[in-house]
Amino acid sequence: MKAVLRAGSVLTCALLISLGCDEPRHPDVILITVDTLRVDHVAPYNRRAPTPWIDVFSQEATVYERCAAPMPLTRPSHASLFTSLYPREHGVLNNAMALPDEAVSLTEIMRWEDYRAGGFVGVRLLGPDSGVHQGFEVFDQPQVGRERRAEFVVQRALAWLDELGRDERFFLWVHLFDPHLPYAPPDPFRGDISAERPEISWSRLVEIAAENDGDIPASVLREGMQLYRGEVAYVDHWIGKLLSGVDKRRSPDDTLVVLTADHGECFENGVWFEHADCLGEPGIRVPLIIRYPGGLGAGEKVPEQASIIDIAPTVLRAAGMAIPDGLSGRPLQEHASFEDRQVLVQYPFFQPSAADRRPARLDTVRTVAGEPTTPLLLGVEKIGVVGREWKYLQAMGERELYAMTPAPDERNNRIATDAEVADRMKEALDRLLAKHRLNLIDTPEINQELLEMLEALGYI
Secondary structure, eight states: OHHHHHHTOSOOHHHHHHHTOSSOOOOEEEEEEETTOOGGGSTTTOTTSSOHHHHHHHTTSEEEEEEEOSSSSHHHHHHHHHHTOOHHHHOOOSTTOOOOTTSOOHHHHHHHTTOEEEEEOSBGGGSGGGSTTTTOSEEEOOSSSSBOOHHHHHHHHHHHHHHSOTTOOEEEEEEEOTTSSSBOOOTTSSTTOOTTSOOBOHHHHHHHHHHTTTEEOHHHHHHHHHHHHHHHHHHHHHHHHHHHHHHHHSOGGGEEEEEEESOOOEEETTEEEEOTTOOSHHHHEEEEEEEOGGGTTTTOEEEEEEEGGGHHHHHHHHTTOOOOTTOSSOOGGGGGGOTTOOEEEEOOOOOGGGGGTSOTHHHHOOEETTEEOOOOOOSOOOEEEEOSSEEEEEETTEEEEEEOSSSOBOSSOOTTTTHHHHHHHHHHHHHHHHHSOOOOOOSTTSOHHHHHHHHHTTOO
């Protein structure tokens, strides 16, 4: 299959004419993914956000105001970004699963078009055993420990660029993990929180809950949110270093830069210090800012609904390449045709055995600031659609409907009061599920237990 796509990846003159291009553009391409980045902590989505460097960058770029992560987990979401497929299609349904070798990634297509490709990630979870490394000729991950700070990732990426010839086109992926728990920003990004309390981690939260009858006090929640904000500010600083370093090495007019996140983080509505269990907007709405070559679209804000799966076809279109058949995403250059668009969002699929691997917090942390935590769903496909105006979710016969305008309201389930809207959204979901069918990949995680569960749910 990969050979077939290779043969169809050269852009023809007829296609160039249809796109209104005088000649093919072959820009350098930079993809920046920030792990666990809430959209309300990013300027220009929120002018009070601690991201001045991203704000400056956004003024030179196109800002997509509504972009959804298909699943609020690192591996599935990145797999969707690189393949332009939903998790149920590429089969990576949780962080224990890996993208199979037969999947075709954006990186491989770029390599077929003679791009040099370097990947630099901040966490070992996205290492070679994740499958998202395929296609990269240079792939750099933490060698000691589980993760590393943005400073070291950016420095390694810029050093790789220095090794390239000036006439060599490149595809560079930089993944920054810092906003993910534990929250432990370095000075001077800690604010007024003493270095004597170096971090908020789940082990510390479990200890605090055990001392407070299962509750995380509001003061600890505020401290965690402040440290998270510091992590975001720290990452912004190094994104500024990365972009200025690239612009010194290559012409901004010939460089495509995509900045996004794999998912957000939740501090509300039953889910705190977490994202895997959150289909709320804080968990699945992510920033998406694209600086196109030649300043195209600078300052534009696009309100139509987008998804992370749109990034690969958008990059291919901007790079003057054909978009292979079979992708589920759409090039964002066509956003004017996205009216009333809905995209899939899905809860991770946890096997019952996963409960044994979940931290003790599931039993220990029962409330946060007095509000009850939401229990983990096991063996259930909770799935739905989100658009500019509504979000619809369903699982085990339960249905949820939330208004997205004028601002997301996810404390008020409108399933009873807006039945016609709910039925319309259900029809949209059914159409998308029929189009994007579940794929069971050959992996050790697809064991007999999971197969029996999927059969019981009607998936196989």
